[in-house]
Every structure is written in structure tokens, then in C-alpha cells.
Amino acid sequence: METKIVNIINEMAEYLDAAQLRQLQEVLLSHLADNAIEKKDISNSDYLKMFLEAKAIEGCSERTINYYGTTIEHLLVTSDTPIRKMSTEELRSYLVSYQKINNCSKTTVDNIRRNLSSFFSWLEEENYILKSPMKRIHKIKTKKPVKETISDEMIERMRDNCRCKRDLAIIDLLYSTGIRVGELVNINIEDVDFEEREIVVFGKGDKERRVYFDARTKVHLRNYLDSRIDTNNALFVTLDSPYDRLKISGVEIRLRQLGRKLDLDKIHPHKFRRTMATRAIDKGMPIEQVQKILGHSQIDTTMEYAIVNQNNVKASHRKYIA
Structure with missing residues (x-):
């Protein structure tokens, strides 16, 4: 059923903008009861748990998994939006606010962007969402100072x-x-x-x-x-x-x-x-x-x-x- 929805969305992509495609997705899901119930039973924290388990199976270190968990959980506790309805605009606004509130460097914000991008890409690959909202949020340009070595x-x-x-x-x-x-x-x-x-x-x-x-x-x-x-x-x-x-x-x-x-x-x-x-x-x-x-x-x-x-x-x- 999920594959059929994806095919429909892809066919309509050239006729509708991003907001309209999201609305179409929600309408389709709401009318396909079995699929809608299955997805609504999964909470934001459940999605995060499944993602971290997938990373553990892939062989990521405990340190890396903890970093994924910390950065993604921070997003989830600051937003009431269900993961499947998060938009590019909301995530971009979150990154801007995060940098202002924490007064952190562009490198730190870009690391968070990469973690969120990995999370939403996984959701897309697993067919929990149709398209990652992070795809249009590109790498943040940072200065690359020449790092010193030991003489x-x-x-x-x-x-x-x-x-x-x-x-x-x-x-x-x-x-x-x-x-x-x-x-x-x-x-x-x-x-x-x-x-x-x-x-x-x-x-x-x-x-x-x-x-x-x-x-x-x-x-x-x-x-x-x-x-x-x-x-x-x-x-x-x-x-x-x-x-x-x-x-x-x-x-x-x-x-x-x-x-x-x-x-x-x-x-x-x-x-x-x-x-x-x-x-x-x-x-x-x-x-x-x-x-x-x-x-x-x-x-x-x-x-x-x-x-x-x-x-x-x-x-x-x-x-x-x-």
C-alpha cells in the first residue's frame, strides 16, 4: 500500500508544490485506514528508538549512537509536530533557533543538520515518510582553518x-x-x-x-x-x-x-x-x-x-x- 501512495505522489509531483504534495499525502493516508492506523500507532520516540537500533546493527559506535540520540531527541522535545508531518520550513527554523539560543558555531549546527538528515533519510528508506524534509537543507558553509600539527x-x-x-x-x-x-x-x-x-x-x-x-x-x-x-x-x-x-x-x-x-x-x-x-x-x-x-x-x-x-x-x- 505504501508503494502505491509513493507512486501516486511521484506522479503528481510535477503538478503540485511541496505543501500540496504533503496535503495529498495526508488525505491518501487518512482514507487508507489500515495504513493510517499502522503509522499513527508509532510515536516520535518509537521512530527514534528504531533508528538508533538500526544504527547499532550497522555497526556504529556507542559514542556515535549517543550523539544521534541526543541531537534528535532535542528536536523532538522542542516540537509537538509528529515526525511524519515535519516540514522543511520547520526544521530550517529549528536549526536557526538552535544556533541563536546556544550561540554555537556553524560547524556544530552543521553536525546537527547531518544527524537530522541521516534520521529523516532513514525514515524515507524505511517508507515511514514519502520524502525527507531535510533534502532541501544543504550543508552549512563553514570556515576551514588550517589545523596545526605536532612538530x-x-x-x-x-x-x-x-x-x-x-x-x-x-x-x-x-x-x-x-x-x-x-x-x-x-x-x-x-x-x-x-x-x-x-x-x-x-x-x-x-x-x-x-x-x-x-x-x-x-x-x-x-x-x-x-x-x-x-x-x-x-x-x-x-x-x-x-x-x-x-x-x-x-x-x-x-x-x-x-x-x-x-x-x-x-x-x-x-x-x-x-x-x-x-x-x-x-x-x-x-x-x-x-x-x-x-x-x-x-x-x-x-x-x-x-x-x-x-x-x-x-x-x-x-x-x-x-
Whole structure:
């Protein structure tokens, strides 16, 4: 029955505007009793629950699912309109109001737009709505400042000022592999192949891949593991008993504290990842291989991480153009 309604709406699309098409949809649904009852029994919160369950099945991380839930739920609690009747105008007005009330950046608003777009696209794919009202709300243009990387001098200063074998091993592992902090804390000792200097990690969506580390990292990892007195199979654990697996927040706090101590700007795990990608491309590694190491499904994402060294651009210009 839903397919027939969609076909009717599509055939009438060239004759009616958006508001008229919505009205036609409601009339058709109201006269098709079985279908109307089925849809009206589903509340806004039920739609959200089903969407989040679908994302979980697709392999999205708990962190991502929570972000979807928070942003979409905020829309639902601020609007009395049933999801199936939400219009483009209402959603656009919501985004404008959200930015004004929360005084947030365009990047934050665009992230919310993407989450809402994903939600309504799913509703359309599942035939709960005929057309996503988010389709006409396009990406919000934002400034893309050049994000800084960690210089060789900064890395040496951090290494020299580490008073903990664990933190030294973490710094070198992040710097040489470019892994995500969530991947780092989930590594087990048996995942590390010291002979081949490689590690099996599980990225977003539990996708397995191999990353590689250098000889310096191997030495510091060995030194750290040899100093441990616990039996936890996690590669990195807390410094004090009961020596639990180290959490993401634990890594972030230690790096931030070290950065502040050395008066270094914004030292965090993701900065190591961006730095690794930039170094690899600057030294001539093909972008496809950098993509593989970072675990990106889209090469465009890899390009956003990588910042080509301006000196290399200048040298290339002189070589090929000047």
C-alpha cells in the first residue's frame, strides 16, 4: 500500500508544490485506514528508538549512537509536530533557533543538520515518510582553518619530559601509527606483533585493520610492558591498583597535562593522528596507502586530515612552474 501512495505522489509531483504534495499525502493516508492506523500507532520516540537500533546493527559506535540520540531527541522535545508531518520550513527554523539560543558555531549546527538528515533519510528508506524534509537543507558553509600539527621539536620535548614509561609508549605509538584514541585503549597485548612491528586494531564499525610502528616505539613498548606487575591483558592500564584498562579520558588528560606543562598548544590524541597523515604524505606515501593506515572508508576524509607542508608546495612550484 505504501508503494502505491509513493507512486501516486511521484506522479503528481510535477503538478503540485511541496505543501500540496504533503496535503495529498495526508488525505491518501487518512482514507487508507489500515495504513493510517499502522503509522499513527508509532510515536516520535518509537521512530527514534528504531533508528538508533538500526544504527547499532550497522555497526556504529556507542559514542556515535549517543550523539544521534541526543541531537534528535532535542528536536523532538522542542516540537509537538509528529515526525511524519515535519516540514522543511520547520526544521530550517529549528536549526536557526538552535544556533541563536546556544550561540554555537556553524560547524556544530552543521553536525546537527547531518544527524537530522541521516534520521529523516532513514525514515524515507524505511517508507515511514514519502520524502525527507531535510533534502532541501544543504550543508552549512563553514570556515576551514588550517589545523596545526605536532612538530618534531614538540615531540622531542614531550619525550624528554615524560616521567612515565607508559605515557612515553603512548606518545610514540600515537605518533608512529596515527590510530584513534578509542582504538589505542582497546588494544590487547596479544594484538601486538613485535617481530613485524604491527598491531591489529578495530576501527569504526569494528572494522579490523593492521597498523605499523617504528623501532623506537617497539623499544618503549617493551620497556613499559617489562615494568608492569599486573596480569591485565590490556596493552595500557592505569598506573595504580587495580590496574584497570586505561580509558579514553585517561589518555586525553595525561596528554593535555603534559602539553600545558611544556606550554604547548592543544595537545590531544587526534592531533597525533593528523600529524602522522601529514608526515606520511609529505614524505611521498601515496594517499591511498595513508587512507588504508588511518582506516578511512572515503579518501576525502583522508585529504581533510592531511596538511601538505607549505615548504614542499613552494619547492614543487619552483621545480615544475617557475
